[in-house]
Amino acid sequence: MLNSGQQHRSFIMRSKWLFPVTCRPLQNAWLRVERGVITGFGVWPPRTDKSINVIDQGNAIIAPGFVNAHTHLEFSSCQKPFDTKGGLHEWIHEVVSWKRKQSRPSTAAHEKITAAIASGTHESATCGVVALGEIATSDIAYNKIAGRLRLRVFQEVLGLERSSINSLPPRVVSSFRDSQKTSRRGVAVGLSPHAPYSTQWHIGRAAVAAAQNNRVLWQKSRSTSCVIPLAMHLAESMFEEEFLHNQTGPFRKLFNDLGIWPEHAPKLATTADWVSLLAKSGRGLIIHGTHLVDNQQAMARLNRHRHTLALVVCPRTTQALSGNLPPLTEFKKSGVRVCLGTDGRGSNPDLSIRAEAACLIDAGLVTPQEALPMITSNGAWALGFEHRTGSIATGRPADFVILKPSMPPKTSDRAAAAIFDATTEVVSTFRGGRPIAGDFT
């Protein structure tokens, strides 16, 4: 038996199926973990080591721990999503009104957000997730509440008020400072220009510069190189283009209604320009991108920069807000890495990344074999964690999940399908050889 406080992290796990992702699935497999690191795997039996504890998981499936590349954990205490029927602009109106009611800055409000984030990390680990891409809107001590997940915390920046690259809005400057604070706390960081309709172009350029600064700070303190990714909600609504070109339509009405439309017209950029700017950061995450396929110039840039960009689709949120699923066929053709996110509980009923994948599989948009890298290796790459998590490989930290299907799958195709079947149970989640959720026996 293992327990969550166990220091000695050496064992061999035996299972009916093992999906390393880096190579074909193995039937009747073993996985050896020593001091938290994978030191071998293969088809049973392993070449010995009698002194190591063997844990037989029977008919279980072992896969790399899952990666949820996009979420907003501050909404994790929501019992149900905000009303999504009116589309993105009306949903934003509801969210902003709710936040205005909730969060007059105070210790109590801060504690409430912290508790919601802690609950979201716990729920995620229970769903088999070991790494998360989180959008932060305030200064939170993520190092204290991570629940042992690997976190990439993207500090959000936005603003329509009159400003320039040399005179940024105070809250943007404070967000950059919060991001540096998070980095000094030892948490991996990124920055998130919120969306093209809410973020002026010079704020995006400043974010790229700040990411570069953070990278230098990190390297100085740790003597290792790192990536500081940028994440942005892009082409999420069908009304976004109209607003970017003419500053009219439902987004203009939204900003008027919220009383935040500035006196001077904001300096907005095109979707295609944002695609290039995100690529310039070295690792850019395009969140949603639902309407990119209607924009030839943006798609051409996406294709040109496919080696430094990832598309993060959030199927259930997209379906709820737009009535359609993300255009996976076109995304796959573009050659860009596709990964998945749950978005937050403000637009989604739960934080199950498997349920996001199942939504695409059930619609025939991806096969289970295609979906698995989306919630493992592709997500890990997007978050800059590709050397730490997202696959079962010798020398890597032992991040994996144990799943128990309701019926033992007889073929690898059925086993792949079982990973996403709602009747399959997530038994436990391991990070670095240590259980972080579930039943550890």
Ligand SMILES: [Zn+2]
């Ligand atoms: Zn989002």
